Amino acid sequence: xxxxxxxITQLILWAVLGYLMGSIPFGxxxxxxxxxxxxxxxxxxxxxxxxxxxxxxxxxxxLTLLFDAGKGxxxxxxxxxxxxxxxxxxxxxxxxxxxxFPVWLGFKGGKGVATFLGIWLALDWRVGVACCLTWLVAAGxxxxxxxxxxxxxxxxxxxxxxxxxxxxxxxxxxxTILVYWRHNSNVARIKAxxxxxxxxx
Numbered sequence: 001x002x003x004x005x006x007x008i009t010q011l012i013l014w015a016v017l018g019y020l021m022g023s024i025p026f027g028x029x030x031x032x033x034x035x036x037x038x039x040x041x042x043x044x045x046x047x048x049x050x051x052x053x054x055x056x057x058x059x060x061x062x063l064t065l066l067f068d069a070g071k072g073x074x075x076x077x078x079x080x081x082x083x084x085x086x087x088x089x090x091x092x093x094x095x096x097x098x099x100x101f102p103v104w105l106g107f108k109g110g111k112g113v114a115t116f117l118g119i120w121l122a123l124d125w126r127v128g129v130a131c132c133l134t135w136l137v138a139a140g141x142x143x144x145x146x147x148x149x150x151x152x153x154x155x156x157x158x159x160x161x162x163x164x165x166x167x168x169x170x171x172x173x174x175x176t177i178l179v180y181w182r183h184n185s186n187v188a189r190i191k192a193x194x195x196x197x198x199x200x201x
Contacts, residue, residue: 002085002167010083011090018075018091022098022115025105026067027052034060043196048110050145050198068110069118071095076122089171092119096175100182111182113149116175120156123168130159143197146186153179 139148
């Protein structure tokens with residue numbers, strides 16, 4: 001864990017701001033602006049980039065990926081700049097939770113993969129790049145987005161230990177558990193052989 005240098009008020013402030021930033025449903029916004037329909041009625045009904053891709057619009061999916069990762073990065077970088085590493089980790093966790101449980105959508109959000117990757121890129125770019133490469137290799141080999149996500153989450157704490165001073169180790173454990181929890185239905189479909197390939201409904 002990082003040294004706790006921020007005040008309780010600062011930590012609470014960045015927890016709230018991190019949550020609010022993470023809860024912005026960019027997938028829903030981009031799909032609406034680009035006339036792609038209601039994501040809740042498309043594919044898996046998820047608000048993330050993988051489901052946006054199921055509309056057939058690759059540009060919209062790419063934008064969703066970038067913005068969902070960007071909000072995680074922004075929450076971390078702003079908290080670190082104006083408070084410190086302790087606030088950055090709090091903001092990171094809350095941004096992830098905001099994406100998964102956004103107040104604007106009745107607390108029914110996405111699975112947080114892009115935000116997860118953005119968080120790590122901001123916390124430590126080496127871990128972030130390693131997680132992104134893990135996702136690319138796993139998803140590319142199996143052609144299943146959730147396999148990439150699960151692989152990146154599973155190895156994230158390993159990358160933290162190998163590439164950093166380990167101060168974000170416990171945050172890594174928590175985020176990994178949350179990613180797996182959010183993907184429990186995907187895990188079941190992977191075991192059953194029914195998980196859709198990337199770009200398929």
